[in-house]
Amino acid sequence: MSPIIWSRWKLGLLCLAVTGLMLAPWVRNHRFLRDFYDYGLFINVNARFDEGQRLFVDFTTPAQSATFALNHLAERWGGGSYVGMTWGAAGLIGLVAVTLTLLLARRWPPVLSCVFVAAIVACSASQHTIIFYNPVGVFAMALVVWSFAVAPLLRREHAGWHALAAAGLVLGGLNKINFHLLSCAMAIGWIAWGAVEQRAPWRRVAASLGFVCGFGLVLPLAIELAWTGADLRTWYYNVVQLPLGARGGRVGLLTDAKVYFATLHDYYGPLRLPQSGLVVLLLPLLAVPAAGLCGGERPWLRWAFALLAGLCGALSGAALLLTNNEIVYLAVAASLVMLAGLWLGFRLPVRGRGPWLALGAPAVFVGVCGWESAWQGQRSQFGHAGEARSSYVQGETIGSEFGYLRGLAIPMSIAGSLGDFAAYRKTLGAEANQVFYGPGIEWLERVWPAPKVKGLPLVAAAFESAKELTLLQREVLAGDRYRHVLVVEAWNSWPLSVQETLMRRFTMERMGRFFVYHKLRAGVLWARPLAFHENIGGNVDSLRLVSNLPMQLLPDGRRFVGTDRGVGELEIDAPSYRASGVAIVRRIEKGRALAPIKFEAHAVQGASRYLRWSRDINLPDDADELVVPTGQLDASGLNLVFTVTVPQSDAGAVVAGWREPQLWNTVESDAPPPLLQEASTAGGGVPVALQTALLPPALRGATVFGRETDLRDGACWLVPGGEVWIKLPGIVSKIEIEAQAAGSPAGTTPQLRVIYYKGGRLEFFHPIFDKETNLARYTAWSAESGGWLAVLADPHRACPPFSVKIVRIERH
Secondary structure, eight states: OOOHHHHHHHHOOOOHHHHHHHHHHHHHHHHSSOOOTHHHHHHHHHHHHHHTBBTTBBBOSSSSSHHHHHHHHHHHTTTTTHHHHHHHHHHHEEEEEEHHHHHHTTTEEEEEEEHHHHHHHHGGGGSSOOOHHHEEEEHHHHHHHHHHOOOOSGGGGHHHHHHHHHHHHHHHHTHHHHHHHHHHHHHHHHHHHHHHHHHHHHHHHHHHHHHHHIIIIHHHHHHHHHHHHHOOOHHIIIIHHHHHHHHHGGGGGOOOOGTSSSSSTTTTTTOOTHHHHHHHHTTTTHHHHHHHHOOOOOOHHHHHHHHHHHHHHHHHHHHHHHHHOOOHHHHHHHHHHHHHHHHTTTTTSSSHHIIIIIIIIIHHHHHHHHHHHHHHTTTTOOSSSOOOGGOOGGGGSOGGGGGTTTEEEOOOHHHHHHHHHHHHHHHHHGGGGGGEEEEOOOOGGTTTTOOOOOOSSTTSSOOOOOOHHHIIIIIIIISOOOEEEEEEEOOOOOOOHHHHHHHHHHHEEEEEEEEEEEEEEBOOSSSSSSHHHHHOOOOOOOOOOEEEOEEOOOOTTTTTEEEEEEEEEEEEEEEEEEEEEEEEEEESSSTTTOOEEEEEEEEEEEEEEEEEEEEOOOOOOOEEEEEEOOOEEEEEEEEEEEEEEEEEEGGEEEEEEEEEEEEEEEEOOOOOOOOSSTTTTEEOOOOOHHHHHHSOOGGGTTTTEEEEEEEEETEEEEEEEEEEEEEEOOOOOEEEEEETTTOOOTTTTEEEEEEEEEEEEEEOOEEEEETTOOOOOOOOSSSSSOEEEEEEEEEOOOOOOEEEEEEEEEOO
């Protein structure tokens, strides 16, 4: 066999070995998925493409066409399932490994080429089990940088290198802006070096720059605008303006030494290479002394350009690291690409011990770290579920709707949550198609198509710009397009303005690893009853208060619902026999005589109204505020409605309304206990053993309802969000309760509430804390005959569980 043939066989075998090794993490991980957060976006986009939706026009995203289009093709060619889509990643790994190895082997020894490319692939394409834009960006960068390093100026004899550069420029221009800008900058740098080193005519230099502009800007932009139907302004807003506004400020961290010795975030767990920032910074600089010492006609110029190129490469790699929420090995891969580019461009020696120390040793080190991370699935299996793989279940077993997940193993907790929601969705009737699939669960639009909001980002509230937040508030959180919002607990993070709306207008129910927000019907005042009384006072469950009046603020911080013109109402949507309220008048315009303001209270039954109280209240000329209690009113077992009428002559000069709605004698209900806390579960009856541990003998046999309860060591325990509700028999004059948090240091008060609830009446009881025994003791009573006594644990997961026991009761 001739040496040439043997060399080709050896290179081919090495390529196969590298490809097989780099595919091993994909083989191990592609049929498992720990979390749907970012991979789920590609599932969602594939479904949108099938519906005829277009990138940038119908939905907002900074990610560009290439990766979405490639995953859509992979899914279709792979049989229309998620596992089918993962075969695209296998193809990408093989393509990158073979292409880059063959390209680099034209200038480097085969073994060194394979080792170096293996490190790049291990740190990039092998990290993912679908085609992801960051590995595609590394691949496109390698094609551009290496081709221009070898052939910086357009020449006929370098047509092959120019073709590879053109392919990389187009692919990068359709993929991700930060990688692409870096590729173009380095291509222009090599053109500048070629012009100086070769003393090229300006026309050749201009043609080479035009090549970069044509294939790196004009052609990909024309392709993307034609395919998406977007105009240039829309494209710029999505691709440039949004990511720059979201992450551009991180570039300022380049001067912070901490980012070079520890990872910027811990999304993917502990890494073998936490000092990745330092590695990214140093890799391109390894070529600088070698380039400067190689001599040449003008060594000072070579030193200057090598130093400039090395510094630019180092800072660019660090900027990539800071501006991506990606595992750090992707930035390491980009730095390896830049290191190889500098070595190729300065035509540095690649044989002997020196090149192996400068190129091979770093590649082996970071490659082993990257491959081990890819094998473990730190990036591809990113998520929050803690179950072992052996307990994962097949996606298609969740239900008939989940055929798309056939062959994919997912954590049992996620599968159970999906199954619970599927069952719950069937109870929604017409509202089943009015669910907004929020952060972490957008992909369910593939299972159950939902209404779309044109222009909304793929990840709701991912960008805190006014345009996107206004769209989310107007089209999703307000109006009737959606009645429910589903979100994964781990991704239940919203901008402040959105969070405030959700707290005010939506109740929240826990469903396994999901939260389901339920939109209140029009006019209901507040979705968080336990916090509402700090606003307007009284003792009425805020979910039972309905009003067309906006919230108003008094100078001392007290709140009320009121209006500065026309007629407004506040209804207690809870039947009662006795109720009351407080009328409020507050002056806005000083020194003006005001006409009387009419306040009334009616018991209502359907369209019929029965007057129970009426006052024409005059605000004295020397007063700015007047408060008039109604006293207890006869509601006759009906709802009570408070009204206020501001004369047209005083519109804008005064604000009048109501506060402190009170229930005194309510109507008993057979309904189960209400959901008062955020993230409450549906709940149900508790076992007899738990009742025995919780209740004193005098309450045995009472109805007990529980949410997130547990029986341990003979005691009743509540985890965060846990609740116990006890139906009280008649009037109970005294109830003594003891609670203690698990593992709490001395002086720690358990985060819980004790309340009495009946027919919309809500009363709170406060603890006395014993520092010696570390016990919280509550003394409660029934405010009227019957009703529920409840002990509610704080729903935040950081709070400890605690034991609770009702020590004794005294009946009236």
